[in-house]
Amino acid sequence: MTVRRDLLLSGVISPVVTPLCKDRSLDQASFERLVEFELEGGVSALFVLGTGGEGPYLDMSQREDVVASAVKLVRGRVPIVVGISDIGTARALRNLELSLAAGVDGLVSTPPFYGEVSEAEIDLHFRTLAQAAKGLPLYAYDIPSKVGVKIPVTTTLRLAHEGVIRGIKDSSGDMDEFRRLCLALAGLDGFSLLTGSDSSADMALFEQADGMIAGMANVDPHGFARMYRAALSKDWAAARTEQDRLFSLRDITRAGLPRVSSFSATIGSFKAALVHRGVIECDALQLPLCELDDREKSVVADLVERAGLGPVAPA
Amino acid sequence: MTVRRDLLLSGVISPVVTPLCKDRSLDQASFERLVEFELEGGVSALFVLGTGGEGPYLDMSQREDVVASAVKLVRGRVPIVVGISDIGTARALRNLELSLAAGVDGLVSTPPFYGEVSEAEIDLHFRTLAQAAKGLPLYAYDIPSKVGVKIPVTTTLRLAHEGVIRGIKDSSGDMDEFRRLCLALAGLDGFSLLTGSDSSADMALFEQADGMIAGMANVDPHGFARMYRAALSKDWAAARTEQDRLFSLRDITRAGLPRVSSFSATIGSFKAALVHRGVIECDALQLPLCELDDREKSVVADLVERAGLGPVAPA
């Protein structure tokens, strides 16, 4: 693999969590520290209001806050893409307009959700959003575990070739279908093939993906950046070794199970780890998500230490 | 079964569709005709912004429009309950506040959705909403086909006994679990056991349900009212015969399959049938839902006629 200059998104993109105060308002100071930590760690772009950013759970004023803050904090050093996923197209359009107004660099959307949608409806959804995006690149986000439906490969191919979407974040866990996409779309001008997996990103790179949007990059951006550089230099053994370490770190996402949902367990563990590393202040989650309890947080802390990740030195 | 005076909701509740103009704004005149048609047909309450009302697909200003219009049109003749289901609790709270301000009689919510939620998170969601509802009755809406998770029976029982929820709309299709609820909650003061099925409402009444919120009541409120009266007078053969006719009418919801999603096929067929009966003007759906095509609409029209339902005489 080589770095492609035609892509807005490649390498390690961090789907940043949304740090909250105890009253669940945005914690600006923590957000600033998180942004600096990620950039220093080597990420090439930020994805705000994604699944890991609790985007779908926020109301409009909270969304506005997060997007505006991100733009202000990043100061153009890396691209910012914003999650605009919502139940239906009308609501996703509201999220899109808000993001456009704030001056971001790209948009990311799942298919609409609340019951299943047909292929035609998925197609219409993305076309409607792309038309409203005024040239800003739109990325499809394939996450059937949340949305209930996988974007058919044929739909992705059609939308890609027509330029409706400029990339895909594949969080489907279906490596065969991702391989099909890679074989069909490798080298398509301006199109980013991104895995959403933080457990098999090495294999996605091996399959010629352009990069990854990996939740765990919140906690260890340096590790993901090392893996990506190893892959770029075709040192696959080093890439795999780094991934193996990150794979073990990923046990933090199980600490809360089965007491809380896997969603709370995952985002909750990212925040708990970032608190432990001294990056953010508080691990509060949006209602009705449930934070980890003290015992679970100490499991997270142990795993973080065991992965060689200590507190972050103050800037 | 007997009519219980302690219930806000019993009998036939119509989950009214949201009639749209071609530009997808609310069609006030059609909405007025629909409300009068439903009331004349014998429904005992209206449920707006439910699944059939495309509630989850509307943005905030559209929601505001629908609720305000419903209140104005109904003029207190029957109770109005409003669907406030949304991805997370924060957003459902925004929907709740909007409904409170408009002066409705009750609120209906599914669990939060976007990936699965744990039992504790479902519990927290309903408690948070109930607390914000300022005494207005809150109803749980159990529809795993859309939400991805069934509300556990133990959760429903706990929330019911503590007065957090004042009833349940069971659209799970699981008759055994509904029977369990009926056996456990029959006669609980002020608690409404409602089926969301329009294909086996006779059996739910036979199981001692208090009523039904049946999508097909949009199209044939008179039929559902006859079935309910037959059940009240324990004329089970008549109730079943009426249900059998409505069961066949329900084939209209398949006319659009598999071209469109089952969601579009269902709501689209309700609107097409109401256009055919002269109640509403236009069958437009919210994006990205897809309307039935001409051939599919003529199938709907045939089935409507075959069920003995002609055009509605002008008021």
Added chain:
Amino acid sequence: MTVRRDLLLSGVISPVVTPLCKDRSLDQASFERLVEFELEGGVSALFVLGTGGEGPYLDMSQREDVVASAVKLVRGRVPIVVGISDIGTARALRNLELSLAAGVDGLVSTPPFYGEVSEAEIDLHFRTLAQAAKGLPLYAYDIPSKVGVKIPVTTTLRLAHEGVIRGIKDSSGDMDEFRRLCLALAGLDGFSLLTGSDSSADMALFEQADGMIAGMANVDPHGFARMYRAALSKDWAAARTEQDRLFSLRDITRAGLPRVSSFSATIGSFKAALVHRGVIECDALQLPLCELDDREKSVVADLVERAGLGPVAPA
């Protein structure tokens, strides 16, 4: 409903368990007591080697034993139908031949299983079996929870109208599809519409089913016979009351959960209840199914007593 003389199977059919000795050989004495108990309780036919009979788990010599014993013990007093379900058609044919040779009255088969099968393959399976059955009636057994696929309604209708199958045992739990079958097939000469549910058999009768093959009839044949007689005389309140009692009795099937699989928990509870009632000697199950432990058995015993079922008086 009225009793139809054209049916081999109607009323209460007991899917008898296979009583085993501790070494897992057939316990002849217990089997004899069970057969007499069921007949005295009012069942109209026996179904051996069904799911409840652990049929799919037995090897050929065990199957041979059970069928031969059943024929010998029943002495023609009621019809015997035999489960011949197996992975593929070739193996089901072996089970069929064994049953034919033993002189039984009918055959019951699921679709083949081990991964999914297409509609064409289901059709071919039943046609091949029917051809080999030499005029003995063949019944389709629809149990997607075990087989992984639901028999499509269109397949059932075609096979029914062509006389390939002479009835269906519907254990799908899908009351809407069962209603569709009832509406389409009611009164078809010689065709039995049977529910496999022991929790909503009253509703199936209300929907015009001809009878039920209910696992719980092993434990309380008298109760099911009373429900059926109430339904025959259109005393629906009495039928429902009886079903409600049986519904509560069905909690015995949860006593082993989640320690053992739901399969072991169900069959294990039937056997434990029959041991408690003094009908069979031992609750052993085929490997790898796991018997209930002592605590779980005492839960079963309590529930059996609470349902008004004491030890059976010696004949």
Added chain:
Amino acid sequence: MTVRRDLLLSGVISPVVTPLCKDRSLDQASFERLVEFELEGGVSALFVLGTGGEGPYLDMSQREDVVASAVKLVRGRVPIVVGISDIGTARALRNLELSLAAGVDGLVSTPPFYGEVSEAEIDLHFRTLAQAAKGLPLYAYDIPSKVGVKIPVTTTLRLAHEGVIRGIKDSSGDMDEFRRLCLALAGLDGFSLLTGSDSSADMALFEQADGMIAGMANVDPHGFARMYRAALSKDWAAARTEQDRLFSLRDITRAGLPRVSSFSATIGSFKAALVHRGVIECDALQLPLCELDDREKSVVADLVERAGLGPVAPA
């Protein structure tokens, strides 16, 4: 990766199809040609009566035929392992005894199936089989798409560490869980980590798997052998390129969809391709599986040619 001398199974193991005559009896001459073709192609072992061998669909005398023929044809040149998967433990034991008597080198079993099984039941199943195997190595076969349940990682680890199983064929498609196994079991003495995927075998090797049992190796054993050799020499680009070609070849398994089940479409395409290459005579499948039709076979033939695979020269 290096070749480990402590393993019975490593490298490319071919799960050979069972060539049938038109009357569905074993086609001995075709079986002989197939065995020679696979050995010449470089496979290191044969797996008979697996899923691809239609094992679960055969009756006992057919099974006996296949195992005896395989032993006779292979003449000890490579190890033979036999699939003994069946509904319950008693029947798998019959299959095991038959295989023991024929003098094979190892045994492969899924968990029992027909509805779900608990972890304890899976554990008991494998222990019972291992005890009966008289020292012959037993391999676990994890194929939830057919069996309905995934073998929990904890169960695999326990059975591996206690020596109950000597390897695993992972056909779950879950690369994360497979990585977990690889990280935990790499280097365990005598334990083979095998992927059952023919679409991502390169990645499994990259993850340190010992080899693959790949259905497509029936059709192109040479290709899989080249991929394995490339991986052994750490030429990952070559391994991936070979896999990419095989990935495209795998489109043959879709030629029959959706007319037939995916099972028929897969095995049917292997046989059609082998007929086209002149290895076997006839593409007949066990009832109720359905062969490809002429149009579908010509699609298969085209794809086989396009993958650079011509007719096999007569030996």
